[in-house]
Amino acid sequence: AQVSTLAVCAVDVALWDLAGKISGLPVHAMIGTFRHKIPVYASSEQHDSVDGYVEQALAVKDAGLHGYKLHPKQHWREDIAACQAVRKAVGDNFNLMLDSRSAYDLGEAVKVGRAIEELGFLWYEDPLPITDIYNYAKLRESMDIPVMATE
Incomplete structure (x- = not known):
C-alpha cells in the first residue's frame, strides 16, 4: 500500500508536537536552534x-x-x-x-x-x-x- 505524502507530513508534525509537549520544550529548542527576530x-x-x-x-x-x-x-x-x-x-x-x-x-x-x-x-x-x-x-x-x- 502506498502512503500519501500529506499523511506522512501530518504524522511527522504531530510527532514533533507530541515530543515538545512531553518535554515541555518548543520544537525549535528540541532541534537546537531559535531566533529572537526573523x-x-x-x-x-x-x-x-x-x-x-x-x-x-x-x-x-x-x-x-x-x-x-x-x-x-x-x-x-x-x-x-x-x-x-x-x-x-x-x-x-x-x-x-x-x-x-x-x-x-x-x-x-x-x-x-x-x-x-x-x-x-x-x-x-x-x-x-x-x-x-x-x-x-x-x-x-x-x-x-x-x-x-x-x-
Whole structure:
C-alpha cells in the first residue's frame, strides 16, 4: 500500500508536537536552534500582469519588509518574465522567492529554476506536483538553489 505524502507530513508534525509537549520544550529548542527576530517577507497573490508583481514588490520593499515571494500564473515562460521584471525593479539586494504551486513538468521546472538561480532568488518552492518525489530529486541534482517542496 502506498502512503500519501500529506499523511506522512501530518504524522511527522504531530510527532514533533507530541515530543515538545512531553518535554515541555518548543520544537525549535528540541532541534537546537531559535531566533529572537526573523526577517519578514510578503507573499503575493496572482496578478493579471507582470506590472502587478512589480508594483507590489516595490511597495513591499518600500514598507521595509525583507523580501517578496511571487505566485505567478503557472506558465513557465510568463513566470520567468515576471521574476526577471521584479528583480530588475527591486535591485539585487532584496530577497526574492518563487512559489510555482506545482505547475511544471521536470523540463519546465529546470528552465525556471535555472533562470531564478541566475537572478539570485533565495528559494524555489513547489515547482513540481507534490507527489513527484523522483523528479524532485532529479531537479535538486541539476541546480544549486534550495528547492522547497511537499508542504
